[in-house]
Amino acid sequence: MSDRIRLAFETVTKRFDHPRNGGLIVAIQGVDIRIADGERVALIGPSGCGKSTLLNLASGLDFPSEGRVRVDGVEVSGPNRQVAFMLQKDLLLPWRSILENVCFGQEIRGMSRAERRDKALAQLNRFRIADFAEAYPHQLSGGMRQRAALARTMMMDPDVLLLDEPFSALDAQTKLVLQADLARTLTESRKTSFLITHDLDEAVTLSDRVLVMSKRPGRIVREIIVDLPHRDEPLQRRRLPETARYTGELMNLLDIGHAELV
């Protein structure tokens, strides 16, 4: 980790036109986040508080109404090579084989066929799905599909990985395996990550820092530094008694138990 700021939201506000709701809704309000190189930051908050909106701003698919988003110090003015995202939906193209899906981004970016094939095969090996290179998405289980999506994201070799509830559609055991895969990959490749999640254990076991957002208009209401060992081994970290203390604190912050927030 270094002090260099990879991703920064500088007092970012985002409003959307809304035909019914008096014309405008404020999705997020004055959000300030700075993520250093190699850092892993998780973001939690009630549904609809603007988490995915933040991710869209960071990936250059949408723009702030006020404030700035910077990647490596440069204001984001559109999609760029430094960031890549992965969503809850794997977004694998059903008409492409797994290998072709992993190649997709670099194909658009103009990498030569031979080079992208080699790189994609290396990614498939890393995520242990090389046997399925020629298979089509429907032939894979949910966990394997998400690994393919992770491989496609890593294939872009971004500085910052934006992860929007990447494992929330998976069963509990598959989820644990993929969390471990992700932690290992982040360590090996020394990448920065920004993880949106609903899963408090996931936030604590995969991150150095957890940010808590309020309900809409979303603001960052709390920051919790996760000071626990086993940074690269979420399964080990999960076993620590202190982990439960952190998740308990997050539950209180999210007011879980008062159901209207969740």
Added chain:
Amino acid sequence: MTAVINLLARKEAWGSFLLLFVVLAVWEWLPGAMGVPVFIVAPPSRVWAEFMRLLDVERLFLHTAITFFQVMVGFVLGSLLGMVVGYTLGLSKTAEFVLSPYILALQIAPKVAFAPLFVMWFGFNVYPKILVAVLIVFFPILINVLGAMRTLDGAMVNLARSFSASKLQIFWKIQFPASMPALFSGLRIGSTLAVIGVVVGEMVGGNNGLGYLLVFGEGQANTPMVFVAILLLTFIGIVIYGLVVLLENRVLHYLPRAATTEKST
């Protein structure tokens, strides 16, 4: 071909053959036994005899070939036109907004009713028939393509955008391939409608094709001739539908097996 052989290997296929045989037998003997005259229901033996006679003296092969040709041309042109307009409207919200009321009106209008008009415009040749087929094939293709473009998951487009894909790349790599299943259901419907379009055109004006033979046979109270024309028209329809399904199986090979068989029922 292998599909046909596989089919023959199945027990149910023999059931189908048996049923065909029973139907033909009933069709052959029952009307006669009940005193129904031949000009109402022609038995299969008479239809077959008429088929051989028409081949011999009425250039039946030529009539069939002309109809087949018109159906093919009308189907291909109508499909291409439906695709071009469908994708264009799908890509341009403005074009869709401006054109959709007229398209809706045209879609509701019975397309075969244009046949006499086209004959008056173009005369007794292949053009009015092809044009009716084009018009009738156009809509299901257009509607299906447009529907696929509208319902495409925006997240997929965003994925491509995040890789800095151009509009053209987004179309060819996401929108176009994603529309294939819908396009093929449109083509299946279109392939059967093309036959209807051409037949109506031939019935309205001309001295060629199976539609003409239908009207000619009717005028002479030649029921077996009408039956022959109907059977051959059905045959043409089956051939074109089969070609579409063959192509579909090649193009949509990536879909799960169950989904494709389900669609074809």
